[in-house]
Amino acid sequence: MKRLFDSYIRYLEVERNASPYTVRNYTSDLLGNYLRGSEKGFFQFLRLKELSSLEEVDKHTLRDYIAWLMQQGVVRASIARKLSAVRSLYRYLVREGILPTNPLEKASTPKLDRRLPAFLTIKEVEQLLQAPDISTPQGQRDRALIELLYASGIRVSELVSLDVEQVNRESGEIRVWGKGSKERVVLMGRPAAEALSIYLSQGRPKLLGNKRNNALFVNRYGERLNERRVQKILDGHTSKAGLGKRVHPHMLRHTFATHMLDGGADLRVVQELLGHANLTSTQIYTHVTKSQARKVYLSAHPMAKERGRELESS
Numbered sequence: 001m002k003r004l005f006d007s008y009i010r011y012l013e014v015e016r017n018a019s020p021y022t023v024r025n026y027t028s029d030l031l032g033n034y035l036r037g038s039e040k041g042f043f044q045f046l047r048l049k050e051l052s053s054l055e056e057v058d059k060h061t062l063r064d065y066i067a068w069l070m071q072q073g074v075v076r077a078s079i080a081r082k083l084s085a086v087r088s089l090y091r092y093l094v095r096e097g098i099l100p101t102n103p104l105e106k107a108s109t110p111k112l113d114r115r116l117p118a119f120l121t122i123k124e125v126e127q128l129l130q131a132p133d134i135s136t137p138q139g140q141r142d143r144a145l146i147e148l149l150y151a152s153g154i155r156v157s158e159l160v161s162l163d164v165e166q167v168n169r170e171s172g173e174i175r176v177w178g179k180g181s182k183e184r185v186v187l188m189g190r191p192a193a194e195a196l197s198i199y200l201s202q203g204r205p206k207l208l209g210n211k212r213n214n215a216l217f218v219n220r221y222g223e224r225l226n227e228r229r230v231q232k233i234l235d236g237h238t239s240k241a242g243l244g245k246r247v248h249p250h251m252l253r254h255t256f257a258t259h260m261l262d263g264g265a266d267l268r269v270v271q272e273l274l275g276h277a278n279l280t281s282t283q284i285y286t287h288v289t290k291s292q293a294r295k296v297y298l299s300a301h302p303m304a305k306e307r308g309r310e311l312e313s314s
Helices: 002-014 020-030 042-048 059-071 076-095 122-130 137-152 156-160 190-208 227-241 249-262 267-274 279-286 290-300 302-313
Strands: 173-177 183-187
Touching: 002 020, 002 076, 020 042, 020 076, 042 059, 042 076, 059 076, 122 137, 122 227, 137 156, 137 173, 137 183, 137 190, 137 227, 137 249, 156 227, 156 249, 183 267, 227 249, 249 267, 249 279, 267 279
Parallel strands: none
Antiparallel strands: 173 183
């Protein structure tokens, strides 16, 4: 099984051109810490069931795996992701002729709890943006980084892979390589463009020193920032801003989408900017803030309109 797993990972990396993030997730979901037995990977479960071959797996095995994961306290969203990884593995095995049919093709997936994505209010975004000290190179970088995440809605993996030449500050356009190596153009407003201009003309040269690097965002050693460092940067500024919650890069993506739709943006435009292949992925953002819901209600409902006028005249 380990040999087949290694072959599958090579397929993801070479033929599917999967991102390191995707490969890491699939490795964790399938293999886990297989030798140490300390993870909830699919292969670990097969070892517990004393199944020595992937050919022995059927839809009943998958149901047992789901039940086992639930007993381990794994949330439904993570279970669905793990099942997706298992199904992808079996599609590969059939494609390569290793298995004649996919035994999991018709196996059902547990219904997901539909949760609204967490996002920041406009006031919280303003507090976060004011946190970096822009008199320092790191502060100029951090302000530009946060501005760009919020202004464009790009993923953190897309952010850290950006090179300087992908950004056009005059047109406010950024060429991004997203999931599946698909290129798209995202936009940024004047505040983000101005923050980038300051960082590129002042902060970035000081961080680079004598090094040469095409990376847009670099650390104090002149090397490309990684995703983990971006999270630490956000943690520091979130604490300084006194927001009382943890802000991760994806929350700023949620915030971008929510504020765009609250402001009247078309759902398909937001889908394009986010780089979602399916509209259903974007529809989760169609919730509205309480203030926006109240505003729409008071302007749209006939009796609410009348009541609103009474309140204004009293």
